[in-house]
Amino acid sequence: MFFASDNACPVHPKVMQALNAANSGYAPSYGNDEIMDRVRAQIRDIFEAPEAAVYLVATGTAANVLSLACLAQPWSAIYSHQIAHIEMDEAGAPEFYTHGAKLKLVAGADAKMTPATLRAALGTTDHGTVHSIQNGALSITNVTELGTVYSVAEITALAAIAKEAGMGVHLDGARFANALVALGCSAAEMTWKAGVDVVSFGGTKNGLMGVEAVVIFDPKLAWEFELRRKRGAHLFSKHRYLSAQMEAYLSDGLWLELARHSNGMAAVLAEAISALPGGSLAHPVQANMVFANWPASGHLAARAAGAQFYPWPHTESPEGKAPDTPVCARLVTSWSTTMADLDAFLELAAH
């Protein structure tokens, strides 16, 4: 009953097999391995982007901040949602790697910016004078930090505003596959066709040991990215082990199959918690994260039996509350969540 995060799930056996298979003989280092040639082709094919530059790094933070550094100048602003991972969970890495670009935070329900809230944030910048911060980039997260999913139309509308303001668009896709299967569209439709310039394409939260791809649709940014990755100490020498993970992930649709499973488990969980007396959803459940309220007694019973999950927000707690008081928590499912995990958890939550 581990619902704390999807990065706590094991590595998928097919990925371990691929690592084992890659572990023989010698291979060129630093991304010059043959497996990486195949990964590049797979990703260009998936994104219908034959010119795209494709790189691998080991953390989502590296993927995000190296990408943003290619889009934003030190004297520019990166617009993101108020609770974006780059704002809340990256310890100032965006500012560090961009050499000082400023995050400007955009409001919006369910962790989603809207055209109105983005325009409002843009309006607070005094454009065109030497005294003010300049427009740098827009960063959108899909799946969002609250488990909701931007539609293609919503991404298109936000990207159009960014373009109008002279900004490039970054997509934080730590849960890219979960968003894609939720939308049922193509990777191209969710990204470059909607106006996205650079994608952090996650793998770690969906069954890899630790690999994220960066997909850059404008090949002119590629060399700068390569230099920043090296200078930022994120160029792996034994790169074949990153490549092997990503190749297994993308082969035979494994990445989509795992995300479909994960999203399906969250849907089951959401429906069952909503049906509990005192149960309700705090945000729409559209991918593999459930933000839900259920009685404090059910939280305590689940916790006592060893279930792992975070109260939401972090300051929330079932301790000292009347047993039937609804308390909110975040529950994240993964490729390895089973129906038996859900049944065991739901029985406890009903206490």
Ligand SMILES: *Cc1c(COP(=O)(O)O)cnc(C)c1O
């Ligand atoms: C997990 C996550 C990341 C990546 O985090 P790392 O710990 O650096 O791998 C980035 N963005 C979002 C929205 C995430 O949930």
